Amino acid sequence: MRWETYRVTKSIAEVFECTDHFQGKAKVIAGGTDLVVQLLERGQTAGLALLDISAIPEMRGIEIGDDRKWITVGAATTMTELAQSEIIARYGRALGMGASCMGSPQIRNMATIGGNVMSAQPAGDGSIPLIALGAEARVVSPKGEKWLAVEKLFVDVGKSSVPSEQIVTHFRFKPHAETATSSIQRLAKRRAFTLPTLLVAAAVRLDEEKRSFEDVRIAIGPVARTPWLAREAADGLRGSPVSHEAIQKASVEARLGASPRDSIRGGADYRKAMVEVLVRRAVTECVERLGVKL
């Protein structure tokens, strides 16, 4: 028996009722592409109740608010929906790019952005772009709700900071302004259907004249047990003129700060060297997309 109960829930309230009823033996499931595989491998899990949230209407959908302050994405939005969304392509580009690289078409149809973040892997194809976009997650409990920076949700490999009695229902991030965009660079051992050897997401905003960097965020994985924000590299770019040299300097900073380990997906030295290459390419791509000739 891999799980004892499978309940397709219809509202967040129902989820909390069930969590209460099953007394700590309930787990939220969306697409299940990670969780089901884990449970199949583990074998017996007596008493476990899976609460399927993928059909809860308020947890789906991609919206841009009327005041254009936030892009809001329901946690149960699938990776395919993100990859195909025009709103995301325009206002949160890296997220759509990341979503389209993940897994395979079938997996993208099942997997959700919420599931990707909650699986707490250091190089999630949804997590890394969200972090680069400065996204926040709405974490809800029976007692109330709060918005947390997405990077705060990762404790360790496979361990989320969100306890099982709480759910992430939405993500939000500020839409790209006129002089802003984002990009990803992904290195993997096969062209599809493969976890990344290295994934870099960069979000860049230039000043009105597009002469200097106003804001930069660079998220990288897997170079640590959780997604890594290359803060020094990004800080270094902020205020710098838009130039090859500045971008190269930031790329080197990122490389120096990253400490990947050897893994079946790539050696530590190689991945460290690739941090520099991918950061440079990601930031350069952003800048070129904004029409700046380097």
Add this chain to the structure above:
Amino acid sequence: MKKRGRGIACTYFGMGNTAKANPSSAFVEVCEDGTAIVRCGASDLGQGSDTALRQIAAHTLGIDAERVTMVSNDTMVAPEAGVTSASRQTYVSGNAVRIASEQAREFLLKEAAEGLGYDAVDLEARDGVIFLKERPDAKITIEEICGRLRAKGVLVAGAGTFTPPTPEALDPETGLGIPYGAYSYATQIAEVEVDTETGEVTVLSLTAAQDVGRAINPMAIEGQIEGGVAQGVGYALMEEVVVEDGVIVNPSFSNLLLPTALDVPPIQSIIVEVPEPTGPFGAKGTGEPPTCPTAAAIINAIYDAVGVLITSTPVTAEKIYMALKKKQGKEE
């Protein structure tokens, strides 16, 4: 920076098991309506041996392949035809089927000879009729012949066995001798693009030529070439079973890394036919040769592109990157 390169590789491959008998046998039965049943235990895993053997039987008997049914999958019904391996089924089982079909055809030719008033040796069976070679309009349909034989109480059946002409084992001290009765030859050219900063390789094109002796079924042969080359690409660039202290640590598809449709370019196959006299209608095997030169062509193409020779497979981006760095280090 992206650099392109082209590489070529040639291999050859002996047909059948090395230096030992590896026989196949077959039975062919021609029914009273002129259709035929072939029984031969050659396993068809999708590579198309059933179809090729049907075509060989049909061609020998002189009937349409659609009128031949094949049974290969039941050891109670189909006689032994060795292992589907060593690229041997077209060559070895093909000959067994041909021999069995020729034996069955003897009955047809003899009856036709009587009917037409000629010698059997002057007759040919083709496209459903038996006719005089010199004057094709002197003919009789095979269907009619079969009807006549049934009326006479004659059943039309043949049996055949074949093993490749490799008389003895190789000399244990010198290894000299005749290991195979026939060989297949293959040449492949790969065009690659190498990203010099990451070491990633994209295979832009793959052209594969293979000498099959005679193409019994060209589409099936292309399928074998394309499938074999794709396995070669995986072998060259990404596949590896990783073992630590005797334990395979990557037993899943996610880590074994077979090529997906995005990892393999469209493959151009070229069928070369240089007749193999010992093969059925000049044909020999196809299955394994296409996988042999691919990695070599890709490795040579990478050398052409960026000047490094990677001497271990799989040739990963990491290996290329490290080799390029080392080369740069030497040059500085």
Add this chain to the structure above:
Amino acid sequence: MSPRKIRLNVNGIVNEITVSEDTLLLDALREHLGLTGAKRGCGKGECGACTVLIDDSPVMSCIYPAIKAEGRSVVTIEGIGDDEKVLHPLQRQFVEKGAVQCGFCTPGLILSSKALLDRNARPNELEIRTAISGNLCRCTGYTKVVEAIGAAAGELRGEAASSKRREPASGAIGRSLTRIDSLGKVTGKAVFTDDMTLPRMLFAGVLRSPHPSARIVSIDRAAALSHPGIRAVLTAEDIPGSNRFGIIVKDQPYLAVDRVRFVGEAIAVVAAETKELVQEGLDKIRVSYEALPAVFDPWEAMKADAPKVHEGGNIQHHRKIRKGNIEEGLARADIVIEKTFSSQTVEHAYIEPEAALAHMDQGQMVVYCCSQAPHYYRNEIAAMLAFPISKVRIIRLATGGGFGGKIELSAQPYAALCSYITGKPVKYVFTREESVFTSTKRHAFDMHYKFGATNDGRLTAAHVTIVSNGGAYASYGPAVLTRSATMAIGPYECPNVHVDAYEVYTNYPIGGAMRGFGAPQMSPCHEAIIDEIGRRCGLSPIEVRRRNMLRPGSSTTTDQILEHGVGALETLERTSERAWRSSGKEEI
């Protein structure tokens, strides 16, 4: 766990079925609804063989809970078309274009393609390949699959078919006939072993060694035997006949007696009433081991003081080739090039895992299975059961790929043994992990090559050393080694050849037959060296090969004179004409 009634809308029909809370959609379709077109290739959502459409989108049904599918529309291959006379254009084009080989991945591929064509009537090559990037195919290399999808798109747009092949005017040879078995594969009707069931069927599983090298001290089956639902727990002593098999050397036991030699070696087999109970039974068998020293590296294993994998010593086979005089040949050479290469262990990774369904039928053991060698299986199983050969019948069902990995016995003997002992039909289907752990692999080779050539690029000498990691048992190792020795220098003529090839036992996964049988490992070596010879002599890669290539009248590595059927040069000329000139590499 209490059973749960659910309503599933499959192919337009609403079915009420009773499942468990943790039933997966794939099993609901296959076992409850008899829709066996969707296949289990891995059970983890990593191969796409289980693809079905949910609300028109492809999903992996092997990791999709059945309850989750309630209220949605499910479409399987049977819903695309299961009438061979009325095919969907995709099914028809897959057959016409030869895009179906073993057929195991075909239903999944067709469903992913259908989803593509439903939303994109004019997909380009990249869009097609992306749409099927989640469907692994090991047989076709995807070229004809992409062609078929493009042709189906054209058919759906109402366009006339593109150019057809030229077929010969008469006779059956040279025709690109479509395969008869393709129809069953595109409609999901083809029966693979796991698609078959027999009444009152039991399920088997094998307890496998976690140690690479160990002595078996004791096996205690009592707890397993008394576990409810377990019908047999068998060890070596229950085998009526021979406990040894092997395609060349019978050195491998079906069930280990006192020694295990690789991780995954079979020790005991359980027959149980349900699939779930098999694991419970296996978990209850108590084996105590005494770990022994293990050796994994063939060079280490060749040393005199290495742990012995088998009593006769670790060098399983040594094949020599001595043609001409290697010292003279090297002395005569103007150029000598030496290189060392190594190759990796490779898994066949056929998409269908090994499977067998065995039952006794009127005194005859009948085994339905996938196989590349049914008569070999028949003979070995007869020996194992001490039956006359005529009393064993192997029926090879549709087989989902092999490539050399389905030659050696796998699931079949255990299913047969359990069926013989229990008197019931017994099915044994490997998980993907079990398949990878236990099946034979492509041998990893360490190769040292030294070629000598004259200044005009002609080979005078070839000295090759190969060390092959044979793993724990011989399987096809000796044949791979011998073939490798004979083909070691490539398709070239060389008067002086010296080859030493060693097949070495280690406690590593077993090396066996895999497509190419040594040639894929060796060709990077000889082809890199030939290129280098060409560079040093100022010859193009084409010309240096042309000068050395085997021709009618040539003497091979084993001094066989080739008389006929030598198409080597023609393959060289035609490939280079098509693909070398066009790159701007003028010189041929």
